[in-house]
Amino acid sequence: MHPTKLLRGSKTRYLENKKILVGLTSSIAIIEAPKLMRELIRHGAEVYCIATEETKKIIGEEALKFGCGNKVYYEITGDLEHISLYNECDLYLIIATANTISKLANKIADNIVTTTYLMFKDKPVLVVPVMHINMYESIKENLDKLKYITPKIEEGKIKIDIERIVKEVIDKIGNKFEKKVLILNGSTVEFIDDVRVITNLSSGKMGIALAEAFLREGYEVYIIMGLGEEVPYYIKSFKVLTSEEMLKKALELGEEVDIIISCAAISDFVPEKKEGKISSDVExxxxxxxxxxxxxxxxxERFKDKIIVGFKAEYNVDEKELIERAKRRLEEYGLDIIIANDLSKNYFGSDNIEAYIIKKYGEVKKCHGSKKEVAKLIVSEVKQL
Structure with missing residues (x-):
């Protein structure tokens, strides 16, 4: 097995058992192709690559082989590569110059990339335009005849946006998972006046680690995110500010999921809000x-039969007291699992955590390590419920 294939599914299983053909044409943008192909593999895909002869002046065959982990094809031979790859693959992704787009729009087949396009008449094709903005505007009429990914424009040029492309591919052919998880994450804010707020320093790293761990296990994941770390592009997220907004969104999304996990640092207290802006001149x-x-x-109260997992954070308390407080919260709210941690040991924003996984039947497990490692343990415990 090519070492690149060891990346498969390291982020999600959205493209598990999906085969994607990447077609390359002679734009300098294709130097990003190995990164793009490896990112598709991280979401579970098997990736094949074809390219025009002209691309060899820009990027070498070995670099492309490194990117996809498979042989790279530059021409159609007696093996009829355009037919076999059509039969094999679920989607054709073409990194296309202005010249190639015009050929595709007019069904001109004069190389392996354009000829293979004619085979994919009943399978999804996504075109990624890469060229100067002037050329893009000149061939827009031809581009509009094709299914293409809205381009990223920088410095007057259209460039490859790997995250946008992968997300489009997932949206087009990605797997839909039966089990769904909703994660409440980050910190909420509460308004003092129309300008100022009170909040806390939660980073949201734990929730993101949990989301990634569930995705690798084949769950559909949704995050309701307050303030904190940026949510990875491949996780479905919904931005909120206040605890009231978070609850409203959770009640809405909770109807569709099997598991609800709240590791959000939700404000315990709310100020009596003043209208406008409190003067900064007052002492x-x-x-x-x-x-x-x-x-x-x-x-x-709303979702009596769903699995619900909570977190209980304290500060500078002994182990026994931490566990007892968490157990009381678990019983009071009727939770299935609660995770207790002491912020004096690993403060907000830390990549590590020491925590206790407490189940409703009294079992307590101590765990410590990176938040990614602890997230895997939590997911394992939730799966056993």
Whole structure:
């Protein structure tokens, strides 16, 4: 097995058992092709590559072989590569110059890339235009005859946007998973006035690690994200600010999922909001806080039969007290699992965590390591429920 294939499924299983043909034409943008093909493989795909002879002046065959882990084809031989690859593959992705786009639009077949395109009359084809903006505008009429990915334009040129391309491929042929997980993540904010807020320093790293771990196990994952780390492009995410917005979105999305996990740092208290902006000239202000809604409790009241997992973060408490507080929360909210951690050991934003996985029947497991490692353990425990 080519070492590149060891990447398969390292991010998600959206393209598991999918075979993708990548066609390359002579644009300098194809130097990004190995990265693009390896990213498709990380989502589970088997990738094949064909290219015009002119591309050899821009990128070598060995670099492309490194990218896809398979032989690269430059011409049609007695093996009838255009037919065999059509039979083999689920989607054809073409990195196309202005010249190639015009040929495709007018069904001209004069090389392996354009000839293979004519074979894919009943299978999905996505064209990625790569050229100067002037050329793009000149051939837009031809491009509009094709199914293409909206281009990324920088410095007057259309460039390869790997994340956008992979997302389009996933949307077009990606697997749909039966089991669904909703993760509440990041920190919420509560408004003091129309300008200022109170919040906390949660990074959202734990929730993202959990989302990635569930994706690798073949779950459909949704994240409701407050403030914090940027959610990877391949995870379906919904941005919110306040705890009220987070609850509203969770009640909406919760209808469609099997598992709900809240590792969000949701505000415990909400200020009495002042209209407008409090003057910065005053020497002192008093902010009155009231107790906030308990999002997890509301979710359990609505979704009595779903698996619900919560997190309980404390600061500088001993192990026994941490576990006892977490158990009380688990029982009060009717959770299936609760994860307890002490922020004095690994503060917000840390890549590591020491935590206790506590099940509703009393079993307690201590775990520590990177958040990615602990996320795998949590997913394993949830799968056993």
């Amino acid at each position: 002192e202000i008093t902010i009155k806080l009231r107790r906030n809604i308990k999002v997890l409790k509301k979710l359990r």
